[in-house]
Amino acid sequence: MKSPLKSPRNNTAAKRGYMVQSVVRAVTILNAFQSTSEVLDLRVVASRAGLHKATTFRLLETLVETHLLERAGKHGYRCCVQPARAKRYRIGYGSQTSLLPFTATVSDGLVVAANAANIDLLVLNNGLSPRFALQNADTFVSEKVDLVIDSQINIGVAAQIAVKFSEARIPFIALDIPHPGATYFGADNYKAGRMAGRHLARWAAKAWKNGPEQIILLGVDAAGPLLNARLTGVLDGINEVSAFSHRIPTHHYDTKGGQFEATLDIVRRHIRRRKPERALIGAVNDSAALAALQAFREAGIERSCAIAGQDGSLAAREEMRRTSSRLICSVAYFPETYGERIIRLALDILKHRPVAPAVFVQHEVLTPQNVDKIYPNDAWMKSAPETIEPQRKLQ
Incomplete structure (x- = not known):
């Protein structure tokens, strides 16, 4: 009599019996x-x-x-041996913009980290535009990428983008601005703003006998309350140290994505209208902070302001090294470390390892007093020869 045929399930069980755990x-x-x-x-x-x-x-x-x-x-x-890979992952990266130094640093780090991990990275530019962000989401879906890393600030299209990836069963990581269904990677925006506000208030208490007479907040309204939580944090941080913001006028402006030129024009108009004498300024990023500083310098009233930025960019660090600069501080997020951490997070998601719903980066207040200690190699970086950047696909 012929022995009964083994089912595929039985064959699998038999193979497992030969495995050495x-x-x-x-x-x-x-x-x-x-x-x-x-x-x-x-x-x-x-x-x-x-x-x-x-x-x-x-x-x-x-x-x-x-x-x-x-x-x-x-x-x-x-x-010591190159890990075997069943497949080469293909990841889509929607860059926020190439105009901001912070996002440029993040993009460069991602390209390097993806190359080191043998990942094919498809890079598209969202250009601070909700229309481009939606188009790029469609491109990532049509390209059938394994995962998307999306950096876009327009909260109005976040749900639409999330649905596109969800229906295509593509996991995604949202940088800086949380999106429905995404793993978040980025700043604790309120915490970062609060750190800056505390430092501003302490500085003002020492430098201005009568305290500030106005507060200027430079935000990004397109991102909704999420990114502007930095500015909420600035006010709360000021209030923790003093009662300044309870009794003086506060002016909030939208900087059109935190861009330098837009912010410069806004602060120039504010100076003409309000004639500030002692203004505390909380900016959503360093580009906006440096634009505000230039506007006050142009008007010959730099000593009438004290400014806190966000990002800890190289330009902000160079400014803080200037004698008597009124860029009082910038909260550093260390974007030069993002690339490797994000790629590692992406691989954990793709390999179905447990990940936290939100991964927050380190924050530290940079000041003229500690900037050289935290970034001791800036002078070397400026004098180092440029390297050839890896090729990447851009829209």
Whole structure:
């Protein structure tokens, strides 16, 4: 009598019976490394592999002894073999704009990190335009990318973009502005603004005997309350230190995306109309902050203002190094670190690893007193020769 045919399910079970679990776990450890340049510690490897730390440690040490891994530093490990990939991921990146230094730094970092991780990155420019952002979302869907990293500030189209990706079953990461259904990566906007407001108020209490006589807030209304939470934080931070903002007029302006030229024109008009004598200025980003500073300088009344920016850009850091500059501070987000972190987050999502719904970046108040300590290599960066930027696709 012929033996009964085995079902595919039985065949799978039979194959599993031949598997050596210790080998499977060792391969899982190796696959936790995304490239041969990545250095991971025990905690990260255990999290990515989904194994207990003690088991992970024994496997790591075994792989080191067999020369498949090597130790890097005191607590790190580096993979000596290129991890096998079932496929090369293709990720779409909708850049907010190429006009702002902050987003340009983020874009450059993403290109480098994607290349290191063997990812095909399709880059399109949202150009601060809701129409372009919607068109680019359609392009990402038609290109059937595996995941989208979207940086666009127009809250009015956030739900439409989210639906496009949801219907196409494409996971996405929203930079700076939360979108429905997206994993958020970026600033804690209110917290960052509050840090700036506290510093402004402390500075004003020391520098101006009679305190400020007005507050100017330079925001981005297209982003809704989310990005402008930085300005809410500025006011609350001022109130924590003093009662300035309860008794003096506050002027809010939309800077059309935080762009330099638009802000410069707005602050010039404000100076002509309001003739400020002691103005505290909270700006949504460094471009707006530097534009406000230029407007006061042009009018010959720079000492009538004290300005707090956001981003910690190179231009803001250079300005704070000027003697007696009235750019009092800028809250740094360290965009030069975004690329590697975002790509790592994207790979975790694509590999169905658990991720937090929101990943907030580090914030630190930069001042003329600490800027050289936090960014000691700025002078070297300015004198370093330019490198050839990797090719990328732009709209």
